Amino acid sequence: MSVLRVAAAAYPVDFHPGWAAYEAKVTAWVADAAGRGARLLVFPEYASLELISLLPPELHHDILALRPALQAFLPEFLALHARLARQHGVGLVAGSFPVAQGGGYVNRAYVFGPNGAQHWQDKLLMTRFEAEEWQIDPGTGVRVFELPLTGEEALRFGVAVCYDSEFPTLARQLAEGGAEVLVVPSFTSARAGYTRVRVGSLARALENQFYAVHAPLIADAAWTYAVEEAVGRASVYAPADHGLPETGIVAEGEWNTPGWLVTDLDLELIRRVREDGHVLNWRDRHAGQTRPGPAEVVPLGVAVYG
Template sequence: MTVVRVAAAAYGVDFLPDWAAYEAKIGSWVAEAANAGAELLVFPEYAALELVALLPPELHHDVLGMRPALQGLLPDFLNLHARLARQHGVCIVAGSFPVAEGNGYVNRAYTFTLDGTLTWQDKLLMTRFEAEEWQISPGEGVRVFALELRGGNTLRFGIATCYDSEFPAPARQMAEGGAELLLVPSFTGSRAGFTRVRVGSMARALEGQCYAVHTPLIADAPWSYALEDAVGRAAIYAPPDGGLPEDGIVAEGGWNESGWLIRDLDLALIRNVRADGHVLNWRDRVAAGERSTPAEVVGLGAGVGV
């Protein structure tokens, strides 16, 4: 079998009263996807910011002060997701968390294996809000995760968090490392922002001839400046070729509808397209790089200087 069942969360933020409510909510989400047979569960970027509700009220709008305060909740956050991964026998990519690292903070997406072991991918490229207001630092290094599937095959996937998906280089490095699935957890405050990540995800799926799974945060949270509004729809994209959808959209949920989007993804289709598609984007990446020389400016008119 070359099929993996993936659950993509359009995760709706709630103002939760205590840790028990958060634990119950995440437990319910994971149980729902696991009971539907999903092997890989993906939550959005900064879904962990829901925990800001548990901090003192004076920190709800303090984007710098909330960062160190959230670190006190991190051990319980990690233990909860590890326990749920073990309990249900699934791989969980948790909602990313602003984690203290060195002298600053990074945007970290933790991944929990079936036995509860954790690893992570840090976001590499910061949006203006992250860099200028929140002072979140870029992470270092690209990782590819190898997940052993129930049928005995191995799925290799990478995580291009939100803005990272808008650039070819990180996703290409993941594909070079064997990734056939790109996960794109996002937090976008407008339809324009969502569209940028959507277009980036579809472009990366086309370039790498791989699947891309887009998981958005959904929020109407005036109680926290860090959250406020978040919009989108869960979706799964693919290269439009060789038995895959002609519009490149495998599936998508409703706009701003919280819930799971669960689909079976056949890795054989991706492999066939890479080997014998109508076009061979993945093969031709080498030629594209070799033939992309510095641009020569050519004047088109007597008065145009070059």
């Protein structure tokens, strides 16, 4: 099965009156994407934070206090996503969750298999907002997930949570582990932040000659400082080469418009480009890393003014 249908969510933050409303929303979203044939579904970074609406109002703007309070919802959150992945037979990257870990908190993206099996990828590099205000700790290590497709075939993919996509080493480790798709869930409060993640994802797709699937959070939620505003558009990126778009953009949704972006990824195109593309970034990765030595500073003489 060389064609994989993926769904990237431009997911809106809503205020929910209770758990049942949240469960109904997520259930409907998953059913929609699965009903359109998607085998891998990706929710954005911190999509779970609409659960803040279920907390007492005095916690809605208290960044540090809401972290432990959210832990009460984690078991039900995990059970819901495991059930939906199993019910629809899909791979599912849930909206990341601030999880209590080792005396602190990590930003964890849970990944579910079509049998409901639960795994995760923690964000490794914290933005200033997370480090200085949320006091979220970096996770450790990267994982490559194998999503069963047909027969003995499986897709290998990795997760780079938002800011992680802006650093080449993390994605390179995933590619070395066999990943052919990089999943990028993001939460960015301004267009500049979205652009940084977009450019990073495009660069990672180019360097590693694989697909990148970008799922952004959408929010206009003055009721909580945590995700007060979030912008973006769901997109899928690829290296600009044989059979792939010359812009590097396979598909994209409308700006700040909630919904699924459902796209078919031809994995054979990626494999062919790695073997016989116009350029061979993947083949040349070691030379690109080792050939440049330390930068030499070369004086160009004394300035001459007019």
